[in-house]
Amino acid sequence: MSLAEEILLQLPGDVLGELRRADRVLASLKEGKLAVPTVVKQSQENLGALDWDVLICGGTLGIFVGCALALQGVRVALIERGILRGRKQEWNVSRRELQVFVKLGLLTDAELEKAIATVYNPVRIGFHNGVEIWVQDVLNIGVDPVYLLETLKQRFVAAGGKLLENTPFVEVVVHPDGVIVNNQYKAKLLIDAMGHLSAIARQARQGQKPDALCMVVGSCAQGFPENRTGDLLFSFTPIQNQCQYFWEAFPARDGRTTYMFTYTDAQPQRLGLEALFEDYLHLMPAYQGVELNQLKFQRPLFGFFPSYRQSPLQTPWNRILAVGDSSGNQSPLSFGGFGAMLRHLQRLSKGIYEALQTNQLSAKALAVLQPYQPSLSVTWLFQKAMSVSMEQKIPPDQINQLLSAVFTQMQQLGEPVLKPFLQDVIQFPALTQTLLKTSLAHPGIIAKIIPQVGLPALLDWMVHYVNLGTYSLLFQFSQILQPWEKNLPTTYQYYWHRWIDAWKYGSGNDYSDNC
Numbered sequence: 286m287s288l289a290e291e292i293l294l295q296l297p298g299d300v301l302g303e304l305r306r307a308d309r310v311l312a313s314l315k316e317g318k319l320a321v322p323t324v325v326k327q328s329q330e331n332l333g334a335l336d337w338d339v340l341i342c343g344g345t346l347g348i349f350v351g352c353a354l355a356l357q358g359v360r361v362a363l364i365e366r367g368i369l370r371g372r373k374q375e376w377n378v379s380r381r382e383l384q385v386f387v388k389l390g391l392l393t394d395a396e397l398e399k400a401i402a403t404v405y406n407p408v409r410i411g412f413h414n415g416v417e418i419w420v421q422d423v424l425n426i427g428v429d430p431v432y433l434l435e436t437l438k439q440r441f442v443a444a445g446g447k448l449l450e451n452t453p454f455v456e457v458v459v460h461p462d463g464v465i466v467n468n469q470y471k472a473k474l475l476i477d478a479m480g481h482l483s484a485i486a487r488q489a490r491q492g493q494k495p496d497a498l499c500m501v502v503g504s505c506a507q508g509f510p511e512n513r514t515g516d517l518l519f520s521f522t523p524i525q526n527q528c529q530y531f532w533e534a535f536p537a538r539d540g541r542t543t544y545m546f547t548y549t550d551a552q553p554q555r556l557g558l559e560a561l562f563e564d565y566l567h568l569m570p571a572y573q574g575v576e577l578n579q580l581k582f583q584r585p586l587f588g589f590f591p592s593y594r595q596s597p598l599q600t601p602w603n604r605i606l607a608v609g610d611s612s613g614n615q616s617p618l619s620f621g622g623f624g625a626m627l628r629h630l631q632r633l634s635k636g637i638y639e640a641l642q643t644n645q646l647s648a649k650a651l652a653v654l655q656p657y658q659p660s661l662s663v664t665w666l667f668q669k670a671m672s673v674s675m676e677q678k679i680p681p682d683q684i685n686q687l688l689s690a691v692f693t694q695m696q697q698l699g700e701p702v703l704k705p706f707l708q709d710v711i712q713f714p715a716l717t718q719t720l721l722k723t724s725l726a727h728p729g730i731i732a733k734i735i736p737q738v739g740l741p742a743l744l745d746w747m748v749h750y751v752n753l754g755t756y757s758l759l760f761q762f763s764q765i766l767q768p769w770e771k772n773l774p775t776t777y778q779y780y781w782h783r784w785i786d787a788w789k790y791g792s793g794n795d796y797s798d799n800c
């Protein structure tokens with residue numbers, strides 16, 4: 286019996302079965318065998334009277350958008366295939382990202398404090414035989430999803446939202462004047478918040494294989510030595526199984542959470558979640574200084590995050606917008622979809638409201654709500670530099686050496702450079718300074734990276750890097766033009782606001798909003 290089987294079979298529920306089911310889906314995804322669904326159809330007939338302005342499908346992050354819209358007076362219904370409740374495991378974010386809940390009226394100050402289950406400091410970034418850096422107040426808050434979703438659910442209903450649980454989305458027909466879901470619910474706009482395996486997103490991507498994967502395994506367990514600090518990005522091993530393993534660890538309400546994650550491509554021969562879980566269990570004692578038999582496991586944690594270069598997803602249909610994981614609006618380095626939603630919630634809720642007010646619900650008009658963001662696209666090169674392809678032979682410590690060199694320079698440049706990067710926000714000045722400083726201090730390491738990532742990836746990256754700089758300038762320029770925007774017709778105002786958002790978020794200039 287493997288270690289993974291031994292540990293997982295002791296836990297309540299069929300967790301081993303769940304892990305294996307997730308592995309089968311992952312295998313189908315890697316083999317390109319996930320069926321392409323036909324859940325979106327189109328009709329030229331008008332629908333007539335509509336029940337709702339917006340119908341949201343999928344409740345986990347969908348309720349965030351639903352609540353923000355309902356509070357603005359939008360008529361919203363939300364369908365969820367099961368019962369809408371948060372998972373037991375906390376979501377980790379930085380405190381500044383949470384302020385949006387209060388700003389938009391989704392939570393009171395007191396409710397926000399109650400939603401915060403854990404706070405810890407400092408957090409560590411460290412690499413095998415390399416640098417170790419400690420920072421304060423970055424991703425050091427654990428939010429309780431159960432309380433959060435329950436509170437948002439109540440606020441949503443109180444604001445006039447209609448929640449339909451045990452109501453799975455099956456299909457949608459898009460008409461010129463609205464959409465009808467499951468032949469029953471009629472609305473002006475459908476929001477797809479059904480996660481990265483959403484049938485709508487899969488149909489939009491037409492069976493395309495992901496360009497990259499982030500695989501995560503871990504657990505929450507009791508019995509660790511007392512430790513109130515966290516790890517944000519830590520590695521203590523060289524490359525193995527053509528993977529560089531990274532770790533996260535932090536105090537949780539009912540124990541200590543440890544994650545092991547790795548970035549790969551989507552080749553079928555890549556190891557699956559169960560094999561990764563086995564490595565996790567073998568390595569964890571050395572990582573945390575405990576024997577497995579000292580631990581009382583509360584729950585296993587696992588997941589995979591497919592990333593597509595063509596992200597965020599712009600659906601080809603009128604009246605359908607993807608949000609949350611289905612939209613892929615986070616970098617391929619991040620598995621923080623909750624944090625990404627918080628970062629974009631104000632932008633999305635304002636934009637959707639304006640789209641409804643001005644009736645801009647065509648595929649083209651909705652595409653600008655999920656625009657190209659160079660700040661996301663530049664991270665593809667970092668993903669490549671932190672992963673190894675199946676056939677590549679590189680020195681076992683190359684990734685550790687590179688990261689150690691880069692983070693040393695970022696630390697010297699100070700927190701304004703380091704902190705946004707750790708929160709998945711890339712800004713042109715910070716990136717430029719880091720690259721210049723690292724190239725001067727460690728030319729040998731940078732030279733080694735070029736064959737690892739390949740010239741096409743590097744050239745592609747340069748385009749996004751130039752765009753990142755251009756977006757920064759355009760955003761600054763747009764601020765000067767702000768006073769004139771009220772002279773624009775409302776249709777143009779809608780597009781103008783979306784462009785400003787695209788330049789702002791696409792250049793990481795939204796970071797200062799919540800400081």
Ligand SMILES: Cc1cc2nc3c(=O)[nH]c(=O)nc-3n(C[C@H](O)[C@H](O)[C@H](O)COP(=O)(O)OP(=O)(O)OC[C@H]3O[C@@H](n4cnc5c(N)ncnc54)[C@H](O)[C@@H]3O)c2cc1C
Binds near residue numbers: 345480587589609622
């Ligand atoms: C191990 C692990 C750790 C994580 N840790 C963090 C973290 O610390 N911080 C952070 O920011 N993020 C974290 N994440 C990511 C975060 O959990 C996800 O980004 C987030 O859950 C995505 O929400 P979503 O609503 O977009 O998709 P999902 O979570 O996939 O939810 C989809 C929702 O749609 C519903 N649904 C699906 N199909 C249908 C259907 N046919 N009809 C109706 N409803 C449907 C589902 O029931 C569900 O409610 C972690 C994820 C994992 C796996």
